[in-house]
Amino acid sequence: MRLYIDSANIKKIAYLNEYFPIAGVTTNPSILVREKQPYLDLLKEIINVIGNNKELFVQVIGDQAEDMIEEARFIHNHLHSNVIIKIPVTNEGIKAIKILSADNIKTLATAIYTPFQGLVAALAGAKYVAPYVNRIDNLPGNGVNVVSEIACLFSKHNLTTEMIAASFKNVQQILDACLAGTQNITASPDLIEKLIAHPATSTDVSNFKADWQKAYGMDQKTII
Numbered sequence: 738m739r740l741y742i743d744s745a746n747i748k749k750i751a752y753l754n755e756y757f758p759i760a761g762v763t764t765n766p767s768i769l770v771r772e773k774q775p776y777l778d779l780l781k782e783i784i785n786v787i788g789n790n791k792e793l794f795v796q797v798i799g800d801q802a803e804d805m806i807e808e809a810r811f812i813h814n815h816l817h818s819n820v821i822i823k824i825p826v827t828n829e830g831i832k833a834i835k836i837l838s839a840d841n842i843k844t845l846a847t848a849i850y851t852p853f854q855g856l857v858a859a860l861a862g863a864k865y866v867a868p869y870v871n872r873i874d875n876l877p878g879n880g881v882n883v884v885s886e887i888a889c890l891f892s893k894h895n896l897t898t899e900m901i902a903a904s905f906k907n908v909q910q911i912l913d914a915c916l917a918g919t920q921n922i923t924a925s926p927d928l929i930e931k932l933i934a935h936p937a938t939s940t941d942v943s944n945f946k947a948d949w950q951k952a953y954g955m956d957q958k959t960i961i
C-alpha cells in the first residue's frame with residue numbers, strides 16, 4: 738500500500754515528504770494552476786523535493802489520442818522515468834493508454850466513475866486507475882462501492898493494474914476505500930495529516946511530560 742500527496746504546493750509537499758511515508762505526488766491541471774508558476778518548473782521543483790525514486794503523476798490536457806500521446810512523450814522526455822502520465826478514461830484516452838503502454842510509458846487512467854472504466858483501462862495497459870470517491874458520492878453514487886468492485890474485478894481476473902483511490906473529502910472515506918481494497922490512496926495534505934491526528938494522543942503526550950517534569954523538574958524535556 739502506498740500513500741501519495743494530491744497537491745503541487747512545494748511547502749506542503751516538502752513538509753509531508755519529510756514527516757510521512759510518502760510514495761509520490763499526484764497532480765491534475767486544476768492542482769497545478771493553483772500554484773501560479775510555469776508548470777514545467779513547478780514539476781521539476783517537485784521532483785527536486787521528493788527525489789527521483791518517488792513517482793510524480795502529471796495529467797494530459799488534449800482530448801484527442803494523438804495530442805495526449807504527444808503531451809505524454811513531451812512530459813516523459815522533460816521529466817524523469819518515474820513520471821506517470823494521467824489520462825482520462827474516454828475512448829480517446831483508452832486509445833492513448835494502449836499506445837503509450839506498448840511504448841513502455843506508464844499511465845494512470847483518471848476520472849474513473851464506474852467499475853468498467855477501471856476494467857477497460859486495465860485491459861488497455863494502464864499501470865494505475867484512479868476512482869474519484871468523493872465526486873462519485875456527490876453524483877449521488879457510492880464511491881467506496883466502486884472501489885470495492887474494481888478491487889474484486891482486478892483480483893478475480895488476475896490483473897496487475899493497481900488502484901490509487903482519489904478525490905477524498907474526509908478520513909472516513911479514506912478508511913472505507915482502504916478496507917474496500919484499494920492498494921493505494923492519494924489525498925490532500927490536510928487529509929494526510931488528519932489520518933493520524935487525534936486529540937487524545939496530544940492529551941496523553943502532555944500528561945506523560947507533565948508527570949516526568951513533576952518528578953525531575955520543568956527543564957527536563959528528554960530522558961537524557
Ligand code: E4P
Binds near residue numbers: 867904
Ligand atoms: C487525483 O488524481 C484527482 O485528480 C483528484 O484526487 C481529484 O480530487 P478532487 O475531487 O478533490 O478535486
